[in-house]
Amino acid sequence: MSKIDLSVTIGSLKLRNPVLLASGTVGYGNEMSEFIDLNKIGGIVTKSLSLKPRKGNPPQRIVETPAGMLNAIGLANVGVEVFLIEKIPFLKNYDVPLICNIAASSIEEYVECTKILTCEDTIKAFEINVSCPNVKEGGLQFGNDIHAVGKITEKVKACTNKPVIIKLSPNVSYISEFAKVVKEEGGDAVSAINTLVGTSFNIFTKRPKLHNVTGGLSGPAIKPVALAKVLEIKRLVDIPIIGIGGIMNWKDVVEFMIAGSSAIQIGTANFINPNSADEIIKDLENYCTSYSIEKISELTGSYKI
């Protein structure tokens, strides 16, 4: 039997398989490496990095919901400088494509972060978070502002040769319009989706459970929404899509690929089973063997509607 080809490409980025670990659900890799062989996965997306370290929101930051969870972490992160000095050396020990996720509160800050990070060889691509629902400052809700998303794509592209992936917000009416702007401004791919805005109350105190009042919903509960967003983009815009949202097992991955994803990211599932990416990759290989799929990339956009 010939070997199954699990490799996929996202613009100029070649990945050995389509299974990446999502931003904010792998830290910077070191804790995860206790449970999973990082050399086996398709890639790691770092926690969103900002120019300066961010403390994040006060507790309570997470609430469990039916088949999901709300988080309002508030982009707590070490900042680009500490990342380069303290976190990169660990990641250099692994042969796994590293995608740096950047969050900022101004276009200038996105540019500044990209300029600093692009010099580091270990970083293979950038994922630009224009869609975090949990930070107030900055004045601009970039994720909802199509011109801002276009501008950020253009400016970030101008300061790096590495692939630039824009991570889109699902909290908009037509996500495909945003994907279109990303393509027009030279973006290499889009990630869809970030979390959906949600909240939850304590019925006895009548107070919100999250200190931030609202948070981002993730987990299996959001999978149908995420799939519909991926499909919408696939049908209307010719740009590679990284599908994200509630992926727990190989069947979910196949579904996301059929809907139009070239690759996928695993988020909340890492908290429940930090080895799930490895298990999913093995299961995907078995699936391809059973159904005589030689190249997994054949699945992308293979829906019949």
Added chain:
Amino acid sequence: MFIVKSPVEQTIELENNILVIKVHSPEISSEIKPGQFLNVRVSETYSPLLRRPFSVCDVEGDFIFLMFNVLGEGTKILAQKRKGETIDLLGPLGHGFNLDDDYQTAVIVAGGLGAAPFPYFVKKIPNDKRIISFVGGKTNNEVITYGLKNILISTDDGSLGFKGTVIDLLNENLEILNKGKIKIFSCGPNAMLKAIKEFSIKNNFECEVSIESAMACGFGICQGCPVESTSNKEKYSLVCKDGPVFNVRDIVL
């Protein structure tokens, strides 16, 4: 750290609806230390989705024990586990109690289910150290003394032992506490831990507390469990990774 599916051996029912579940898990029993915890997946379904954190209550050979009462969905499922069924454990997690410091008497202060980590603690305390346990509850059915030694009890309503809070009881016994060098080890409701902090600082006692927080991962990747640190205002500590046991002077309760 391991992820292991471990078979349940037995569920023991203590008084007042408190359960102790005994699980065969040689990987974890050989490594875990008092005050560390496990993140337990009680169901393969997405209901509930997240793991549930539980302190290690006791260890006997290849077996570990967890103490809990039925609170919500997760503990309800855990309570229904029968011999031979497995539960999915992730751990050992976090930093436990520092038992080996320079002190002569370990003063345990436990409120309600805060008694959970202490049976194993009592077992592991070095032979040359004494133990006194102060156990508090609102009423007598909140008082848990399982696995403890040299016990003094307080209840807010006086239904068992001393009438008053466990802090009042500590104050009553200051004379004993001031004999030789003591270290307080405490776990319980946040209001109690706040009072313990004040008490320890006022009397210049060493004190470690085990605290709780909402958690998703339990091992430092989600950033879901922050606690304000007294030494670094720029950064939160993480309850799961830097704790759950902290020097009481290092955190803002």
